[in-house]
Amino acid sequence: MKTIGLIGGMSWESSLLYYQIINQTVNKKLGGLHSAISLLYSVDFEEIKALQYQGKWAEATTIMMDAAQKLESGGADFIIICTNTMHKMAKEVEESVSIPLLHIADATATKMVRDGMKKVALLGTNFTMEQDFYKGRLTEKFGLDVMVPNEEDRRVIHDIIYQELCLGIIRDESRQAYLRIIDKLSRQGAEAVILGCTEITILISQENCSIPLYDTTRLHAEAAVDYALGVLYFTP
Known part of the structure; x- marks a missing residue:
């Protein structure tokens, strides 16, 4: 099983759903006491929201790239961004690491x-x-x-x-x-x-x-499980 790297906290309400769906899906597929191997880097959404509203996307991109790099350093095999809006900088985030990013x-x-x-x-x-x-x-x-x-x-x-x-x-x-x-x-x-x-x-x-x-929350989380288990219907 690959290690899933999650960039979350945007907001933590939906990141909670990601964690729940991912682990429930792994258990459904593998049974027993199986759960996902994962790393979660959770940002402070107040800071992100302020940058969004001010149009400071470059600064927000830097935060996202840093999160991705920390997940890669921690052992993540691939990354998912647990929010739709911050896929605005998905290309830059993916290019900042050497592991795949699964786009929502x-x-x-x-x-x-x-x-x-x-x-x-x-x-x-x-x-x-x-x-x-x-x-x-x-x-x-x-x-x-x-x-x-x-x-x-x-x-x-x-x-x-x-x-x-x-x-x-x-x-x-x-x-x-x-x-x-x-x-x-x-x-x-x-x-x-x-x-x-x-x-x-x-x-x-x-x-x-x-x-x-x-x-999108469920579909993205389930796709992450498929990729972690070696089955995926699209190429990241």
């Missing part, structure tokens, strides 16, 4: 393509929904037609992530707001929705929704 968008899109999805909606932080580092990868590498909510709905999604979900606050009003936005996207032609922020899965699940949801 690749894990998600591989499953969507296998399921025959073509036109998909993306929910996440404003950085993820509005910038091209994520949407562009889904389109250019996997041929997906990616749509995002309108400006007002993007603000609602973003604010709930930072002001509630990252703090572990779950409100039914926020769930209903997300479901209204998803319904609107469905009526505009979305065949499925990518939960493109690792905290969104805390708020909504497939049982809440009439169209398929692709949970």
Whole structure:
């Protein structure tokens, strides 16, 4: 079994889910008392959030590269970044180490393509929904037609992530707001929705929704287990 290196803390709420899903998946596959061999480097998200909002991506990239290098030095065989937004600097992080990085968008899109999805909606932080580092990868590498909510709905999604979900606050009003936005996207032609922020899965699940949801947290964590055990459906 390979050692999984996790860059987490963005937020720790979703990093907790990563750790749980990874270990549950290893145990399901191997049985007994098996669990994952892993290293977690957890950052201070307040510092990261400040850099995001100030547009200081170079400084944020330095922090992420340092985390990756520490995981490699600690014995990690590959790395996953436990957040969608910070895949903005995935290329720089990967180039800073000599071990592979498993990209969250690749894990998600591989499953969507296998399921025959073509036109998909993306929910996440404003950085993820509005910038091209994520949407562009889904389109250019996997041929997906990616749509995002309108400006007002993007603000609602973003604010709930930072002001509630990252703090572990779950409100039914926020769930209903997300479901209204998803319904609107469905009526505009979305065949499925990518939960493109690792905290969104805390708020909504497939049982809440009439169209398929692709949970990036679970798909990424399960892909990490597959890679650790020598089975992977895409090339990192």
